[in-house]
Amino acid sequence: MTSNDISESTQRLREKIRVFQAAERNSRREDDTDSMRLGLGEISQLIEELENLTEKDVTGLASRIKRKKHASYDDMFRLSHAFLQSVENIATFVKIPGALNVIVKELTGSDAKSQVIACETLCNLSLGDSVPCEKIATAAGSYLITHLDSSELRLKRTSLWVLTNILATDGKGISTLLSQEIASKLVHLYLECKYPELEDDILLAIDILLEKDANVIDANDQSKLYDSLRTKQPHKGLHLNVLFMILFRANSVSLETENFERTSELVEIAINTLNAAEHLNSQDNILKVLYSIRILGNLFAKCPDCFVAVEKLCPSLSSLVNKVLSWNNKTINKELLWLVKNTISCQTALNRPGNVLKELQVSRLTIF
Structure with missing residues (x-):
């Protein structure tokens, strides 16, 4: 997918994801005892290796988790960083049948830490073109939407980012998510949001949906969103854009x-x-x-x-x-x-x- 295929707002979200992941990596380097160190021990010894993961490395990791039917923290951490490094690494992973399903299995398991790491791995995988996004939507879309209700902020936020990346593509992933009622879910997530730091990210996902089809959100939900935005005195360009789309492009108001x-x-x-x-x-x-x-x-x-x-x-x-x-x-x-x-x-x-x-x-x- 070229830069012309995604909006500038979406590109900024993707850069935000990359910056967030880099900050997380630096945090893990500085603190061996961090609960989110993914079991890597002295990560400083592996910095060079992690920053130079190749397609061959990805193939090996994908084959291993497929064979074991389980992805360890270490496996997912390495894959996550490999996906950040190149679209070729992403393309290599999605070509291996069954590998994605192992990550989805960790996302839906009972280990809370593994859920978060699996979600972050999918998030970086979704930075590719429409092909990986379609596969993620099919294999994990409903689970990611469910995780939007999670009390774990990190899981909630990362699930939102994965879904937004899928919505930003022009592939079948969008229709898959729409069939899983993503539109209504996003509106209610925004209206009931208790985390101010998430509001703009939720609104970006809504904005992407409205740009593709101003009436993809039903009239009742659009009316509620319109009232919420109007009464909040929107102060950012994104807020005004969504307000504009509802008011002048959709049929609900x-x-x-x-x-x-x-x-x-x-x-x-x-x-x-x-x-x-x-x-x-x-x-x-x-x-x-x-x-x-x-x-x-x-x-x-x-x-x-x-x-x-x-x-x-x-x-x-x-x-x-x-x-x-x-x-x-x-x-x-x-x-x-x-x-x-x-x-x-x-x-x-x-x-x-x-x-x-x-x-x-x-x-x-x-x-x-």
């Missing part, structure tokens, strides 16, 4: 049935986000600004009365538009022009004086 107070809250979220923005020095800042503009533009197009709320919150919309234009981001500038067009339509429909287009303080070359 109709602006025609929204009362003015609730619609005004959406306007307030977007305006406050734009007012607070000071620069575009990160991907999250870019997404926050981009989706705030899209939310306003769509609201103005579908519900011109929303402009009344903008007038109260932002008497000088042109100043706000000029601030964003001054950052000279061509993608955002094009979205702004569409917002300006819809703003003028609202001003005309409501008989408001002025024309925001005349107050723009940027040249045509800057915009395009």
Whole structure:
């Protein structure tokens, strides 16, 4: 799978997984007595070996666990690191019949530590293309979804990461997970989440689903998610993106049935986000600004009365538009022009004086 096949958000999640795994490895190096050292003893003696695992090593490990019908902590730890090192190591493992089933057996066993390590091994295996992801979904999808309810945070988080990697592919793994009701599970996991550090990861999985099909989550769950996001005052680009997808791409929430107070809250979220923005020095800042503009533009197009709320919150919309234009981001500038067009339509429909287009303080070359 090339970088073009997965979203930038998914690539960031995958990098997060790699950083997390590297941190775990360093922790194990520093503390022999760590309960999660996987039984390797003095790991410092094996650093070079672990960082240079080859396809031949993977074949040997896979054949051994298949023969024994059991994967030790040591076996899984080595495989996990081998998968991080190259996609060739991943491809080699999935070609060996029965090897994956041994890891899944450890995932579903009664040894809590083995469950976690098996899940982390699957997580690194899911960093490959759609083929390993499809195999994981078929062999372990239902178990991973069940582990989303685990009281063990590490198992819960890693299961979520595996599932997200599968959803990010374009293979049959997605349909397999959907048949196991992953969509509803993710929504309820987010709504009932007691771990703030997991909320964004859950929302990323939901976002990936909505990007593939805005109506893949049923109307009732989308409505609950919409209300939750709206009342939480979303402050990240990912939050605004999911809100945007539900509001304008799906069929579950109709602006025609929204009362003015609730619609005004959406306007307030977007305006406050734009007012607070000071620069575009990160991907999250870019997404926050981009989706705030899209939310306003769509609201103005579908519900011109929303402009009344903008007038109260932002008497000088042109100043706000000029601030964003001054950052000279061509993608955002094009979205702004569409917002300006819809703003003028609202001003005309409501008989408001002025024309925001005349107050723009940027040249045509800057915009395009």
